[in-house]
Amino acid sequence: xxxxxxxxxxxxxxxxxxxxxxxxxxxxxxxxxxxxxxxxxxxxxxxxxxxxxxxxxxxxxxxxxxxxxxxxxxxxxxxxxxxxxxxxxxxxxxxxxxxxxxxxxxxxxxxxxxxxxxxxxxxxxxxxxxxxxxxxxxxxxxxxxxxxxxxxxxxxxxxxxxxxxxxxxxxxxxxxxxxxxxxxxxxxxxxxxxxxxxxxxxxxxxxxxxxxxxxxxxxxxxxxxxxxxxxxxxxxxxxxxxxxxxxxxxxxxxxxxxxxxxxxxxxxxxxxxxxxxxxxxxxxxxxxxxxxxxxxxxxxxxxxxx
Amino acid sequence: xxxxxxxxxxxxxxxxxxxxxxxxxxxxxxxxxxxxxxxxxxxxxxxxxxxxxxxxxxxxxxxxxxxxxxxxxxxxxxxxxxxxxxxxxxxxxxxxxxxxxxxxxxxxxxxxxxxxxxxxxxxxxxxxxxxxxxxxxxxxxxxxxxxxxxxxxxxxxxxxxxxxxxxxxxxxxxxxxxxxxxxxxxxxxxxxxxxxxxxxxxxxxxxxxxxxxxxxx
Numbered sequence: 414x415x416x417x418x419x420x421x422x423x424x425x426x427x428x429x430x431x432x433x434x435x436x437x438x439x440x441x442x443x444x445x446x447x448x449x450x451x452x453x454x455x456x457x458x459x460x461x462x463x464x465x466x467x468x469x470x471x472x473x474x475x476x477x478x479x480x481x482x483x484x485x486x487x488x489x490x491x492x493x494x495x496x497x498x499x500x501x502x503x504x505x506x507x508x509x510x511x512x513x514x515x516x517x518x519x520x521x522x523x524x525x526x527x528x529x530x531x532x533x534x535x536x537x538x539x540x541x542x543x544x545x546x547x548x549x550x551x552x553x554x555x556x557x558x559x560x561x562x563x564x565x566x567x568x569x570x571x572x573x574x575x576x577x578x579x580x581x582x583x584x585x586x587x588x589x590x591x592x593x594x595x596x597x598x599x600x601x602x603x604x605x606x607x608x609x610x611x612x613x614x615x616x617x618x619x620x621x622x623x624x625x626x627x628x629x630x631x632x633x634x635x636x637x638x639x640x641x642x643x644x645x646x647x648x649x650x651x652x653x654x655x656x657x658x659x660x661x662x663x664x665x666x667x668x669x670x671x672x673x674x675x676x677x678x679x680x681x682x683x684x685x686x687x688x689x690x691x692x693x694x695x696x697x698x699x700x701x702x703x704x705x706x707x708x709x710x711x712x713x714x715x716x717x718x719x
Numbered sequence: 720x721x722x723x724x725x726x727x728x729x730x731x732x733x734x735x736x737x738x739x740x741x742x743x744x745x746x747x748x749x750x751x752x753x754x755x756x757x758x759x760x761x762x763x764x765x766x767x768x769x770x771x772x773x774x775x776x777x778x779x780x781x782x783x784x785x786x787x788x789x790x791x792x793x794x795x796x797x798x799x800x801x802x803x804x805x806x807x808x809x810x811x812x813x814x815x816x817x818x819x820x821x822x823x824x825x826x827x828x829x830x831x832x833x834x835x836x837x838x839x840x841x842x843x844x845x846x847x848x849x850x851x852x853x854x855x856x857x858x859x860x861x862x863x864x865x866x867x868x869x870x871x872x873x874x875x876x877x878x879x880x881x882x883x884x885x886x887x888x889x890x891x892x893x894x895x896x897x898x899x900x901x902x903x904x905x906x907x908x909x910x911x912x913x914x915x916x917x918x919x920x921x922x923x924x925x926x927x928x929x930x931x932x933x934x935x936x
Contacts, residue, residue, distance in 0.1 A: 459806060595816045598806045601777050602863070605793055606820055653847035654809040712846065 428678040438572040439564045440674060442632060445579035447640055447670035451662040452586040453621045454641030458649055459597040460614050463642060464531035468519070469512055469622050470637040471538040473629035476511025477504050478545035478555075485550050496550055501571065504630040511538075512626040516618065563633050564674070564686040571631045582624045589613060594655055635687040640666050643691075644698045651702035653709060665701045669694030728753040728791065728871055728902045729774060731928075733783030736766060736773040744770050746783055747928050749921075753788065753870070756893055756903040756916050761923030767906045768798075770923070771873050774904070787871070794869035796860045796877040804849045810859045811835060811844035817863035834866035835859070837892060839885065854882055861889055865896070872896060873904045890916040 432440050457466040484499040499507075515538065519530055546555035567575070596603035596610035603610050625637050644665040645658075652658045673693040677686040684692075727750040735745030743766030751757050761767050772778040774785050775793045787793070794817060814831035835841045838858040848856060857877060864872050872893075878886045893903050893916050905917065913920055922931045 459803075461803075591820055594806075594808075595820070597803060598808055598813070599797065599802050599816065601772075601795060601797055602816055604777055605775070605795055606816075608820060649807055652807045653850075654807060654845070655812050656809075658807045709847065709850070712850065 424679050425675060427680060428675045431678045432674060436565050436567075436674070436678065438569055439567040439632075440671075442567045442572045442575040443564055443636070443670050443674060444667060445575050446628060446632065446636060447666040448663055449579040449582045449586070449624070450637055450640035451644045451666040452590075452659060453582060453617070453624060455645035455649075455659055455662050456586065456590070456593045456617045457621060458642070458645040459594060460617065461597070462527065462531070462614070462618070463646060464528045464535070465519070465618060466621065466641050467638060468515065468531040468535040468538065469618075470625040470629050470634040470641070471535050471542070472512045472515035472622075473508040473626045473637075474634035475515075475538040475542045475545070476508040476626070477630045478542040478549075479511065480504055480507035481551045481555075482545040482549040483507075498551065501574075501630070505627055508630045509623070509626040512622045516622055563631065564636065564690075565677070567631060575628055575631055578624055578627045582620060585620050589617065590659070593617060633687055636690060639691045639694050640670065643695050644669070647695075647698035647702050648705075651705035651709070653705075653712075657705075661701060661705070665698040666694060668701075669697030672697065727751060727786075728788040729904070730786040731774070731783065732786065734773070734780055734785060735782035736769050736778070737781050738769065740781075742781060742926060744923055744926050744928060745781070749928060749930070751902060751904065752919075753902045754897050754900050755918040756897055756905055757919045757921060758905045758907055758913050758917035759921045759923065759928075760906075760908060760913065763908075765923040767923060768875050770928070771875060771904055771906055775871070775873055791871050792867065792869045793871045793873065794864035794867035796857075796864045796872075796874040798876055798879075804856070806848070808848050809845050810840060810848055810851060810855075813848050813859050814844075814863045814866050817865075817867040830866050831862075834862040837865060838862045839888060854885060858885055858889070861892075865892060870901045871904065872901060873906075875906045876908070877905070878907070878909065887915075 454463075454466050457463055480499045480503055484503070485496055488499075490496075515534060519527065519534060522530060546552070549555075592603065592608045593613050595606065596608055596613050600610040603613075621641075625634075629637055644662040648658055648662045648665065652661055670690060673684075673690040674686065676684045676689045676693060729751040731747040731749050733745075734747045735742055737743040737745075759767050759770065769778065773780050775787075775795060776785070777795070811828070811831055814835050815827050817834070818827040818830060832841060832844065835844050838861055840855060840858055840862065843851060843855060848859065851859065857879070861874070861877055864874070874893075878889055893905070896903055897918070903916075907913065920931045922929050
């Protein structure tokens with residue numbers, strides 16, 4: 414038993430050393446996203462537009478794939494048998510354009526069907542991304558994205574981009590958090606306080622769209638999707654208060670993200686980072702939610718009239 | 720909607736309310752004096768809730784205009800069914816929502832606790848709003864309206880589902896508000912409420928609004 418524990422400890426220590434020595438930029442980018450994505454996601458979840466949070470990062474991934482398809486047709490040429498990739502800037506521009514176009518199309522129809530349209534748009538964006546990549550000469554990039562994600566290849570410049578965007582997103586959340594939560598619970602009360610619920614929701618969506626458009630080409634859509642949606646959705650059902658909701662969502666996200674990266678770097682486990690993130694963040698959220706559910710059930714039983 | 724300088728806290732000028740092209744009430748021309756409890760009664764579907772929602776700017780009038788008194792601050796107690804009760808929010812946090820958005824948290828919380836105490840629910844402050852009974856949820860919303868420092872308090876069927884004892888506490892609190900010079904607009908179909916608390920009773924008949932009873936209780 415002691416030997417097994419020591420062996421596990423050695424594996425974790427080796428994984429930590431691997432992250433520290435080779436993937437520190439990816440780790441920092443992941444922690445930044447693990448803090449900010451659930452905050453933005455929580456605002457979308459309480460405003461009842463979680464399907465938009467699902468669709469928007471996928472638009473960004475679709476835009477990124479589109480530039481990989483277009484770039485060799487119009488710009489890049491083989492040099493010494495190597496075809497250069499589109500620059501990070503071009504990928505970001507394509508991603509922003511795709512998010513903008515996707516959101517314009519989503520908001521063109523009735524607000525009542527917005528969720529349904531977002532679900533369809535999510536599926537179409539995945540399909541388009543597959544088609545773009547399969548018809549581009551960058552098949553290995555596509556395989557790398559779908560099988561491993563890009564967390565382990567984040568460099569210093571991209572880490573800084575993620576950190577800056579995350580800091581701006583965090584400032585936005587701090588500024589609009591209370592307005593959005595009041596508007597979600599009681600739009601009439603929000604209006605009486607001078608808050609416009611529709612404007613708040615639109616601003617949150619635009620910021621999330623911009624955030625996803627910049628971050629997704631760096632770390633892949635699955636990272637943003639999982640961290641923005643899973644912890645806020647699980648914690649929404651578990652926590653009794655707004656004061657606990659956002660911190661617990663961020664807590665589940667940060668703990669789960671770090672565990673996932675450790676799993677990905679652990680010898681003998683070696684899970685691909687993106688799928689590891691999905692599974693471990695979900696498990697972590699459920700584990701953190703469990704005591705909250707039990708406490709709620711206990712309080713409910715205690716308060717029930719006999 | 721615009722502010723008026725007169726003694727009237729709320730004035731309707733040719734006001735017509737309804738949904739889409741369907742007129743429910745109007746045209747109306749009337750004044751609501753400050754410092755009284757004004758009850759609005761009428762049959763189901765007559766437009767009581769639509770009228771008060773239009774009066775406080777939550778809905779656009781079909782025609783005419785609403786004039787609110789100078790520096791009017793409005794609080795509103797909606798029917799619970801209009802809220803997202805599945806939100807992770809405690810009773811105390813709901814009451815805090817009555818306070819201005821930019822207010823410091825400590826001050827907001829102190830005011831909310833006092834208001835919750837006023838409706839006898841301070842002990843339930845940390846419980847999830849969704850786990851409270853319908854009557855308790857309604858009392859929490861009433862506490863939120865009282866906590867807002869409003870000079871026009873609008874209650875839409877606020878004591879329906881609230882037990883007799885709690886209703887009495889609410890009526891007493893409404894009387895206290897009017898003694899402070901504030902105005903209460905109460906949509907109700909409860910005769911008991913009318914008898915206990917209303918100074919003015921306005922009745923919706925057809926498309927008109929008629930002052931049926933005036934005088935202090």
